[in-house]
Amino acid sequence: MTVVAQAENLVKPDGALSSVSAAGDDNNTLAVASTVSGALSFVAASLSVEERTSFSWTLQEMIDWCTYEGQECDMKGHFASFNDPTMGNCYTFNSINSTRDFKAIQAGEKGGLSMMMKVNQTQYASWTDVAGIRVFFHDKRELVYPESVSITVTPGTATSAVIARSETLRMGQPYGNCTNDKAVSSYYFTGPYMQEGCMRSCYQDNVQRVCGCMNPCYPIPLGKKACTLDSRKCVQKFDDDYGDSNTWNCNCPMPCNQVDYLAGASRTDFRKNPAQCLAEQNATLRNDCFELFQHNRILIHVYYANIITIKFEEEELYPIMKLLSDTGGNIGLLYGISVITVIEFAFTVVMVIYYGATNQTL
Incomplete structure (x- = not known):
């Protein structure tokens, strides 16, 4: 056919x-x-990972140059890659398998990551609305998914992404319901436990129950198959009929230890006459250089506004040992007052009786 x-x-x-x-x-x-x-x-x-990987750009095809704190990146050692059916080839800087564990020791652009990225718009499909690259911000142990925190950077621009890190420490039983492990009914994401990962795993189970396959937009466990194009209408109908997660019957507590990243971005257009292009003596080459920067190059800087991590930690407002101590003290105080009162009252009664009988005081 x-x-x-x-x-x-x-x-x-x-x-x-x-x-x-x-x-x-x-x-x-x-x-x-x-x-x-x-x-x-x-x-x-429906394709193999090798086939999908071959359809997307390699790291060398995407990045012209890369520096961290002004030092050149190691393209092989500092980046890890994986392929996602929805997002294509994805590359993670400072991943869990990186040959160097990068730490932020100074704030500002000079203390962060800078990259000149390449976008070949001639290779885009005709139905594509926007050309650009999505940049995700996440803990190095986490696996991203389409709804993760991200920004989209577009060709012909220089983008500064300012990030902030926060950490939340919650108390478990008997004070609250949280977990640090994946001891839930289903969890198909790698890395530390995330409530969103638990909810998406539960969603996959429900899609499996209704459609007999799982949504390829999210991780799929071994032994289960991804929905093909023929099953897409079933997945869409499930999303329409059961879009409310309350209908999924999931038990997904909050994580006891949670790391979040917030990102804000500012974007400016490239100069009309980049210095690299002005150095060209040939007019044709110079114009080609201008065209290249305007339509196929992205400059991005990622850095912390400050290197302070905001930490939220739950603590006992009234510890159990203090409660027991105060309760014992109060009982002792009240018990002591009651005994003394009874003794004094009995002694008074005896004095009255004795005085009435003998007309003498004790």
Whole structure:
């Protein structure tokens, strides 16, 4: 069967992408692009990791140069990679397997990560709305997913991402309900326990129960299969009918130890005449250089506004030992007053009786 015939089958009224045909008849290009983009993860999930990896850019194809605190990055030792059916090839700087454990010792741009990234827009699919790269901020032990904290950087811009780190320490039983391990019904994410990871794992179980497969947008355990394009309508119907997580019957407590990153970004356009291009003597090469920076280059700086970590820690407001001590003291005090009162009252009664009988005082 030819590619054209396969595409025609997909957009038939009973096909997996039947909505594309109706949107195309209405000239709704946004709906067409959204449907096709959403279907890609289902198609990619049916391929092997090696095949998916070959379709995305390598680290060398994405990064022109990289520095941390002004020192050149080691592209092999400082970055780790993984492939996701939804996001493609992803690269993590300072991962858990990095040959160096990077620490922030100074705030500001000079104390952070700087990269000149490459985006070849000629290789983008025709239905793509925006060209750019998504940058995620997370703990080095965590696995990111599409909803993780991130920003999108676009070509022709210099972006400064200012991050802040906070840590939350919660108390477990009997003071609250939290956990540090993955002793929940299902957990398919790597790294430390996250409540969102637990909820997404529970979501996958529910999709499996209804559709017989799991959503390829999130991790899938061994022995389970990802939903293909033919099952996409079932997943969409599940999301529409059971979008409220309260219907999933999940038990996902908060983590006792939680690290969060907040990011704020500022963006400026590249200079119309970058210094690298002005050095070119040939007018054609100079114009090509200008075009390259405006459409295929992204400069990004990631750094801390300050190296202070905000820490929230739960503590006992009234410790149990203090409660026992105060209770014992109060009981002793009250008991002592009662005995003395009884003795004094009895002594008074005896004195009255004796005085009445003998007309003498004790």
